[in-house]
Amino acid sequence: MNKEASDWSKYWGQASALGIGGATVPASFYTSQEQFDAEREKIFRKVWLMAGREAEVPEPGSFVRIPIPPLDTEAVIVRGKDGTVRAFYNACPHRGVALVRECHGKTGLFVCPYHAWSFATDGKLMGLPGAEDFPHVDKATTGLTPIHLDIWNGFYFLNFGEQPEQTLLEFLGEFATSFGDMPFENYPHVIEIAQDIEANWKTLTDASNEGYHVNALHKESLGAMMTTRENPLNNFYDPIFSGPHVSSTTQANPDWRPDAPVVLFAYAAAAYKVQPGLAKQEDHTHGQATFAEHPMVNRVGLPAFSVETTQIFPFSVLQMLTNRYIWFQYWPAGPNRTRAATRLYGPAAPANYRQAFAEAHMIAYSRDIMTEDTIVTQMQQAGLNSGGVKDVVLGEHEYMLRYTHEAVLGFTEG
Ligand code: FES
Ligand SMILES: [Fe+2]
Incomplete structure (x- = not known):
């Protein structure tokens, strides 16, 4: 913590200084079915997955x-009558039908559409038509198959192992405590954008975890807002690590100004990638704590803070902005396919037309930036699949990518 420092570059993370290797990684890391199968069995079926x-x-x-x-x-994630949140496979223990079809809802009883077996919100079998035909089915011991679920700071995580090898708190390590009171609950208003992307999930976590591409790929959309003469390649600051998870800070350009009043309203109301001074023009915090005040956000005290990027292994990336957060979930669906769910969380739904316009602007703007990333990662996947590149090369400041890759390889080759 040094708010007096003028040479902020000394806080940039650098792979060699951090003892992180992985300057190259084989293209097959992103393309091969074998690698994906190993990740599925040794990571996705083993570790806690941040899910909602x-x-x-x-x-x-x-x-x-x-x-x-x-x-x-x-x-299926359901809150029981007793208030406990539980998770179950969406599969009926009679003949396996996926019994819940709605995306969300509220019920006291899940009834299977096939033969009408019914289940309580704690998963227990409550009734089956013609029970006398099933003398071998013991209602006391039959029910939906549970999935391990635990909750940390309002996020539920799932673990698909028979028996988790770590508790959720062990898995999160130091971050469980230091990020444990990060005020996510003050941002309940969510907009979700779902995309099926023809690229490996790691191309997407990679794109979220470095600033090197900002002034090239996002030159029109983000360049002026994010980059400065002192940091033209948008290096990240002050890396911290916790088990396989990593977090770093990004700056904004303090000299950037929106070029029209209407844009100023949009950014001020959305508090999106803009310095706190502008955001204060409209108070959407309702007096509640914002991320900007949390000690784990902008730890070095950059005068123009924009984002704290936290990768929760394996495929969630949180971006804490001054007064908003974004949660990228890059659900792997195959070596060449990712189901991306991007959630934009704000303090409250718009209360007037100006705020509604600001939100629409923010969504469209976010969508534009995400589209730039989506298209380029698909282009990357095509290039890697072509066989024309043997190894991917990573720079010193791409240390978050290298760290995550090392964590992946620690599981798949361990
Ligand atoms: S498969 Fe569900 S009741 Fe038969
Ligand atoms: Fe990007």
């Missing part, structure tokens, strides 16, 4: 159905 917010199931009986693409299955 507890607030999605606010009341007893509230449920959501979520696809789990890497394991080719679906989970």
